[in-house]
Amino acid sequence: MxxxxxxxxxxxxxxxxxxxxxxxxxxxxxxxxxxxxxxxxxxxxxxxxxxxxxxxxxxxxxxxxxxxxxxxxxxxxxxxxxxxxxxxxxxxxxxxxxxxxxxxxxxxxxxxxxxxxxxxxxxxxxxxxxxxxxxxxxxxxxxxxxxxxxxxxxxxxxxxxxxxxxxxxxxxxxxxxxxxxxxxxxxxxxxxxxxxxxxxxxxxxxxxxxxxxxxxxxxxxxxxxxxxxxxxxxxIGSPKMNIARAICKEQQLIIEGEWKIELPQSIATTLPQQEEFLIGIRPEHLQKGGDLQMHVRSIEQLGHETHVTFYMPQEAWAAKWSGQHEIDAGTTLSISIDPQNIYFFDKETEKLLG
Ligand SMILES: Nc1ncnc2c1ncn2[C@@H]1O[C@H](COP(=O)(O)OP(=O)(O)OP(=O)(O)O)[C@@H](O)[C@H]1O
Ligand SMILES: [Mg+2]
The missing domain is CATH 3.40.50.300 (P-loop containing nucleotide triphosphate hydrolases)
Known part of the structure; x- marks a missing residue:
């Protein structure tokens, strides 16, 4: 009891x-x-x-x-x-x-x-x-x-x-x-x-x-x-989890019609095909280096940590990296995202998919 x-x-x-x-x-x-x-x-x-x-x-x-x-x-x-x-x-x-x-x-x-x-x-x-x-x-x-x-x-x-x-x-x-x-x-x-x-x-x-x-x-x-x-x-989490609209075409995740990520089959098969859903990525899971090109909107130096925001069509994304990074607003950075770190949500119900 x-x-x-x-x-x-x-x-x-x-x-x-x-x-x-x-x-x-x-x-x-x-x-x-x-x-x-x-x-x-x-x-x-x-x-x-x-x-x-x-x-x-x-x-x-x-x-x-x-x-x-x-x-x-x-x-x-x-x-x-x-x-x-x-x-x-x-x-x-x-x-x-x-x-x-x-x-x-x-x-x-x-x-x-x-x-x-x-x-x-x-x-x-x-x-x-x-x-x-x-x-x-x-x-x-x-x-x-x-x-x-x-x-x-x-x-x-x-x-x-x-x-x-x-x-x-x-x-x-x-x-x-x-x-x-x-x-x-x-x-x-x-x-x-x-x-x-x-x-x-x-x-x-x-x-x-x-x-x-x-x-x-x-x-x-x-x-x-x-x-x-x-x-x-x-x-839960600060800065907030980043969100964007995306679709899945075979094994490719296409974010806001522009950024493409190859998904392992185990993830792709759990997603609806060619139908829009929402994805979520925590700021610490946007990694520096990779083939997604993103434009820097602003940067905050906290000393132990660096927060960067990027322009996105719907809502700006935030990245959180430990340590100090020399980055200027207005520049372009190469980013990567491990598919294992992406959350997928139904667009209507906003419930976790899969
Ligand atoms: N006496 C009342 N009559 C009608 N509605 C009320 C009454 N008291 C509270 N409410 C409504 O109940 C809802 C919940 O209020 P509550 O005070 O529990 O919120 P809360 O989560 O504690 O918010 P906060 O973080 O601002 O303190 C609010 O929409 C409020 O307008
Ligand atoms: Mg209260």
């Missing part, structure tokens, strides 16, 4: 026909770091709030630890929450903020002290206990919100974009911190983000949501290597 089970969960507002979430099915194991990722408006927060008990469930069943939770109030769900806006009480000190819920629950002073000590050590807030939120940096405030969730001692923690207000460096640091605390305490975390890097680096598993529908659930590298449709293929 899974720790958290979502069975055919649906959400509509005001009995309208339009689904905000449609037939959500997933089992989450105890101690799992489960990431829900998707673009703005895809239904991530709604799903989290339904699990927390802050939004009602239109249809379907939510169970936690084998018990149906649909009609249980939030306090009975063994859950703590961390939001994007930390919602700290501005007039209370860090210590009072962390202990606020415990005081409301009339937990003994001694127990409060113990929980506070552990949470403060985990979040490295020892030197800030008497400060007020406005005296803290964004990252420190975020850690207070995290400490407040930890002292609640709930086995499940729901996090809704908790790092999106932080700068890039602090975000990277907090990613590791949250993961460390989660593993140390054996917490089950459901973590919402629209940032695919966060999803890839933190999650044991990832669920990709788009317009209220699950696109795919899997381990980070499974999603990266085996995306089931174009949406997942382009959502």
């Amino acid at each position: 899974a720790f958290i089970e979502l069975k055919h969960l649906q959400k509509t507002y005001n009995n309208q026909q339009q689904f905000i979430l449609k037939d959500i099915n997933v089992d989450i194991q105890k101690g799992e770091f489960f990431v829900i990722v998707g673009p703005s408006g895809s239904g991530k927060s709604t799903l989290l709030n339904m699990i927390a008990g802050l939004e009602n469930i239109t249809a379907g069943v939510l169970t936690i630890n084998g018990q149906e939770m649909n009609d249980e109030p939030p306090r009975n769900r063994q859950i703590s929450m961390v939001f994007q806006h930390y919602a700290l009480y501005p007039h209370l000190t860090v210590e009072q903020n962390i202990l606020f819920n415990l005081k409301m629950r009339k937990i003994s002073k001694k127990e409060q002290e113990k929980l506070l000590k552990d949470a403060v050590a985990l979040t490295s807030l020892e030197n800030h206990l008497s400060q007020k939120p406005h005296e803290l940096s964004g990252g420190q405030q975020q850690r207070v919100a995290l400490a407040r969730a930890i002292v609640n001692d709930a086995p499940i923690c729901l996090m809704d974009e908790p790092l999106s207000n932080l700068d890039a460096q602090l975000r990277a640091q907090m990613r590791t911190e949250i993961r460390r605390i989660q593993q140390k305490l054996g917490l089950t975390i459901l973590y919402v983000t629209h940032d695919q890097t966060e999803a890839m680096t933190m999650g044991d598993r990832i669920m990709v949501l788009h317009e209220g529908v699950i696109q795919q659930i899997g381990k980070p590298l499974d999603l990266y290597n085996h995306p089931q449709n174009l949406f997942v293929a382009r959502f």
Whole structure:
């Protein structure tokens, strides 16, 4: 039995026909770091709030630890929450903020002290206990919100974009911190983000949501290597996977009517003949050298890596090469693509072919 089970969960507002979430099915194991990722408006927060008990469930069943939770109030769900806006009480000190819920629950002073000590050590807030939120940096405030969730001692923690207000460096640091605390305490975390890097680096598993529908659930590298449709293929990975229209004529792949690649028979036989489909190629799989001539549109030098974009009829392509390369915009480069690295998608359904 899974720790958290979502069975055919649906959400509509005001009995309208339009689904905000449609037939959500997933089992989450105890101690799992489960990431829900998707673009703005895809239904991530709604799903989290339904699990927390802050939004009602239109249809379907939510169970936690084998018990149906649909009609249980939030306090009975063994859950703590961390939001994007930390919602700290501005007039209370860090210590009072962390202990606020415990005081409301009339937990003994001694127990409060113990929980506070552990949470403060985990979040490295020892030197800030008497400060007020406005005296803290964004990252420190975020850690207070995290400490407040930890002292609640709930086995499940729901996090809704908790790092999106932080700068890039602090975000990277907090990613590791949250993961460390989660593993140390054996917490089950459901973590919402629209940032695919966060999803890839933190999650044991990832669920990709788009317009209220699950696109795919899997381990980070499974999603990266085996995306089931174009949406997942382009959502996971940066720069985005390159796409173009193509047809297959016998064993030749013709991209946008211009670039030709010989396919091994094993691949060619899985493709429709003389009928347009879409191909996808990751930026790191455009190789320097070869017989495809491409025009350089722009170049970005990152020091450890070089990003090049090429003009293409439909949408520019990106290449990502490690190290530093002397290339000028406006020039022509020779490129090759290993057919094994090409993804093929149906033009209408956008599902992976073959
Ligand atoms: N009270 C409501 N009534 C009607 N529609 C709503 C309501 N609340 C949210 N929605 C709609 O539900 C959809 C999903 O919203 P949700 O907040 O879950 O998205 P999200 O994935 O969390 O987006 P973001 O990344 O911007 O936070 C949106 O289209 C939104 O307009
Ligand atoms: Mg949201």
